[in-house]
Amino acid sequence: MATNGPGRTPTTARAAPGPRAARLAVHDPATGEAFGEAPDQHPDELDAVVTRAHRAWRSWREDPAARTAALLAAADAVEAAGTDLAPLLTREQGKPLAESYAEVTRTAARLRYFAALAPGPRPITDGRPVDSEIHWRPLGPVAAIVPWNFPLQLASAKFAPALAAGNTMVLKPSPLTPLATRLLGSVLSTALPRDVLTVVTGREPLGARLAAHPGIRHVTFTGSVPTGRAVARGAATSLARVTLELGGNDAAILLEDTDVEQIADRLFWAAFHNCGQVCMAVKRVYAPARLYPQVVEALAQRARDTVVGPGLDPGTRLGPVNNAPQLARVEHYTARALADGARIAAGGHRPKRPGHFHAPTILADVPPGSPVVTQEQFGPVLPVLPYTRLDEAVEAANGTGFGLGGSVWGTDLDRAQEVAGQLECGTAWINHHAELSLAQPFAGTKDSGVGVAGGPWGLYGNLRPFVVHRPRTA
Numbered sequence: 141m142a143t144n145g146p147g148r149t150p151t152t153a154r155a156a157p158g159p160r161a162a163r164l165a166v167h168d169p170a171t172g173e174a175f176g177e178a179p180d181q182h183p184d185e186l187d188a189v190v191t192r193a194h195r196a197w198r199s200w201r202e203d204p205a206a207r208t209a210a211l212l213a214a215a216d217a218v219e220a221a222g223t224d225l226a227p228l229l230t231r232e233q234g235k236p237l238a239e240s241y242a243e244v245t246r247t248a249a250r251l252r253y254f255a256a257l258a259p260g261p262r263p264i265t266d267g268r269p270v271d272s273e274i275h276w277r278p279l280g281p282v283a284a285i286v287p288w289n290f291p292l293q294l295a296s297a298k299f300a301p302a303l304a305a306g307n308t309m310v311l312k313p314s315p316l317t318p319l320a321t322r323l324l325g326s327v328l329s330t331a332l333p334r335d336v337l338t339v340v341t342g343r344e345p346l347g348a349r350l351a352a353h354p355g356i357r358h359v360t361f362t363g364s365v366p367t368g369r370a371v372a373r374g375a376a377t378s379l380a381r382v383t384l385e386l387g388g389n390d391a392a393i394l395l396e397d398t399d400v401e402q403i404a405d406r407l408f409w410a411a412f413h414n415c416g417q418v419c420m421a422v423k424r425v426y427a428p429a430r431l432y433p434q435v436v437e438a439l440a441q442r443a444r445d446t447v448v449g450p451g452l453d454p455g456t457r458l459g460p461v462n463n464a465p466q467l468a469r470v471e472h473y474t475a476r477a478l479a480d481g482a483r484i485a486a487g488g489h490r491p492k493r494p495g496h497f498h499a500p501t502i503l504a505d506v507p508p509g510s511p512v513v514t515q516e517q518f519g520p521v522l523p524v525l526p527y528t529r530l531d532e533a534v535e536a537a538n539g540t541g542f543g544l545g546g547s548v549w550g551t552d553l554d555r556a557q558e559v560a561g562q563l564e565c566g567t568a569w570i571n572h573h574a575e576l577s578l579a580q581p582f583a584g585t586k587d588s589g590v591g592v593a594g595g596p597w598g599l600y601g602n603l604r605p606f607v608v609h610r611p612r613t614a
């Protein structure tokens with residue numbers, strides 16, 4: 141198998157030049173101004189892209205050792221390009237520069253992790269006089285569709301396992317954040333054979349057409365619940381496998397023995413990291429009535445102390461919200477909570493500056509039925525609710541349609557783990573939140589997802605079993 145070798149100079153992402161010269165303007169959320177553009181590809185271009193991905197698959201699937209070498213070279217190339225990738229990511233996404241570097245590092249780490257995972261044939265031993273063996277085979281071209289909150293990291297969560305398993309991929313970033321992903325595509329093209337990974341960019345219906353394309357054998361999607369349903373409907377037309385990583389409304393339950401000052405920083409940043417635009421952020425806090433005033437004030441104090449500003453400013457801890465509709469959603473939920481009787485303990489306003497900034501906001505006394513509690517706000521606003529009986533807090537935590545993550549906080553870790561075991565979600569944390577290992581399965585329940593990503597399970601999600609039976613001769 142011919143690889144291009146890690147030494148090749150990056151050119152442009154392998155987005156096929158189309159008949160239409162339409163462009164997609166990309167805005168800097170710290171200013172609201174357009175600063176770059178990407179191709180706005182016509183969905184008809186997908187036929188040629190998928191055909192090339194299918195052709196590339198024929199050789200890519202054949203040689204696991206060459207794949208491993210190419211993926212390791214790709215990881216090195218990504219790391220070496222960090223100083224180009226990270227500032228561009230901050231520019232279009234808004235996050236502090238250090239967090240963009242963390243996305244680059246995670247992308248390289250994920251490539252290395254999956255490069256080392258190769259499932260060999262396994263015997264089936266069930267006492268019958270036949271030798272049966274399970275082999276794992278790749279599926280074919282995989283479509284990946286990702287959102288704007290972690291463009292590189294979420295893309296790598298798709299392409300690292302899919303390519304390691306021997307598939308090829310067509311990757312579509314959000315039209316709000318196409319630039320760093322296109323650059324990443326260029327960087328990866330220095331290490332991967334041609335057409336193994338193709339980045340396509342454009343407005344809808346590009347994603348819808350990709351999800352429903354008859355040449356795609358697996359659609360792996362990360363985004364909102366309604367779009368996930370649309371993607372699943374589209375993929376049903378060709379019966380492609382579907383993996384959906386969807387929204388979350390994670391609850392953090394504080395127990396009576398919580399040392400509030402000790403956990404307050406961690407709890408605050410579990411909610412406000414990436415400006416709250418994290419699927420598995422803490423999106424609501426339940427505190428025992430006795431601790432409630434202290435919890436509200438500890439979080440409010442941290443909100444007031446947080447430096448909000450452009451992600452490229454060295455002192456910034458919290459950047460802008462990524463886009464105007466998302467900011468409008470955050471403001472709408474806040475206004476609705478206030479109308480429902482909540483009060484603002486900190487924040488609640490837009491700083492006086494251009495761009496999509498919103499002060500980190502702590503909402504107290506929020507009625508449990510207010511949409512900021514029952515829906516996913518996906519922004520820098522956190523409702524804090526009191527409880528008197530723990531079973532009611534657990535019931536409330538489980539009482540939405542989401543089931544991504546949850547956390548329990550307290551001093552007695554056994555007790556905390558016992559309560560965590562009652563959460564209906566895919567991942568539960570104790571005294572922290574939203575930390576994931578590359579080696580763990582990541583899967584939401586209920587409306588938060590279908591299928592499993594992460595670890596060996598993520599690899600198998602991109603493979604199909606092929607079983608050989610033969611009579612035993614000796």
Ligand code: NAD
Pocket residue numbers: 285286287288289294312313314315344346347348349351362363364365367368370371385386387388418419420516518544584588589
């Ligand atoms: P979104 O669903 O609006 O868009 C996600 C992607 O789908 C984008 O690339 C978009 O262009 C594309 N898309 C839009 N309409 C489509 C269609 N009809 N068919 C195919 N693709 C289409 O989500 P968003 O606003 O970009 O991202 C925020 C959401 O993502 C939140 O709900 C968040 O919780 C979720 N999310 C989940 C995870 C997870 O791992 N569970 C991780 C990050 C974000």
